[in-house]
Amino acid sequence: MKVILVNGSPKQKGCTYTALKEVEKQLNKNNIETEIFWIGNKPISGCLGCGGCSKTGKCVIDDKVNEFLEKVKESDGFVFGSPVHFAASSGMLSSFMDRVFYGRGKLFANKVASAVVSCRRGGATATVDEINKYFLISNMPIVSSQYWNMVHGNTPEEVLKDAEGMQTMRTLGNNMAWLLQSIEAGKKAGVNLPENEDIIRTNFIR
Numbered sequence: 001m002k003v004i005l006v007n008g009s010p011k012q013k014g015c016t017y018t019a020l021k022e023v024e025k026q027l028n029k030n031n032i033e034t035e036i037f038w039i040g041n042k043p044i045s046g047c048l049g050c051g052g053c054s055k056t057g058k059c060v061i062d063d064k065v066n067e068f069l070e071k072v073k074e075s076d077g078f079v080f081g082s083p084v085h086f087a088a089s090s091g092m093l094s095s096f097m098d099r100v101f102y103g104r105g106k107l108f109a110n111k112v113a114s115a116v117v118s119c120r121r122g123g124a125t126a127t128v129d130e131i132n133k134y135f136l137i138s139n140m141p142i143v144s145s146q147y148w149n150m151v152h153g154n155t156p157e158e159v160l161k162d163a164e165g166m167q168t169m170r171t172l173g174n175n176m177a178w179l180l181q182s183i184e185a186g187k188k189a190g191v192n193l194p195e196n197e198d199i200i201r202t203n204f205i206r
């Protein structure tokens with residue numbers, strides 16, 4: 001079983017990375033394979049709404065989004081991490097997630113997910129809520145922890161001193177491993193994935 005941890009900060013080894021590493025360590029202890037995927041520090045475009053992805057499965061803008069999509073099929077779970085920027089996720093992660101999730105509900109369905117955020121002071125829960133919305137619309141079981149998944153600090157060293165935040169990350173890693181193992185055991189015991197109806201789409205005018 002594999003989990004990809006997405007670092008949505010323009011800093012490769014900053015605070016968000018430090019939080020994700022703590023989750024990763026715990027996943028590894030529970031025999032879950034992991035990969036940290038950094039979205040980079042080059043501008044990431046928002047979704048153009050062109051519908052090109054419905055024909056090829058890929059985004060017409062060939063960047064980190066397509067690189068990530070290649071990895072989704074072989075992954076069982078995801079942690080999306082972001083620094084808090086003006087009480088929201090980083091603009092880059094927001095653009096990245098819009099393009100990753102648009103029209104791809106089936107690709108992510110039944111895979112577990114969680115959001116992790118790092119902030120200096122405020123806006124953390126709003127950011128967690130924002131990231132969770134992608135999972136809530138994609139049939140993804142969301143993994144919780146002992147507190148909302150946040151760490152506090154402006155530098156990795158400060159984050160390491162946030163004892164409660166770091167513990168929250170470890171608990172999240174354990175909880176995600178437990179859920180993945182439970183789903184796997186369920187499959188072996190003959191528990192099938194839910195068979196959902198074809199989606200009914202209305203625009204509230206008919």
Ligand SMILES: Cc1cc2nc3c(=O)[nH]c(=O)nc-3n(C[C@H](O)[C@H](O)[C@H](O)COP(=O)(O)O)c2cc1C
Nearest residue numbers: 009014015016083084085086087118119120121122
């Ligand atoms: C553009 C920008 C906006 C920010 N806005 C907030 C904010 O609203 N609340 C907050 O507590 N910290 C804010 N910060 C601080 C970062 O969230 C914080 O330093 C975070 O831990 C950095 O994570 P990173 O090292 O992974 O990028 C902001 C930082 C930047 C660059």
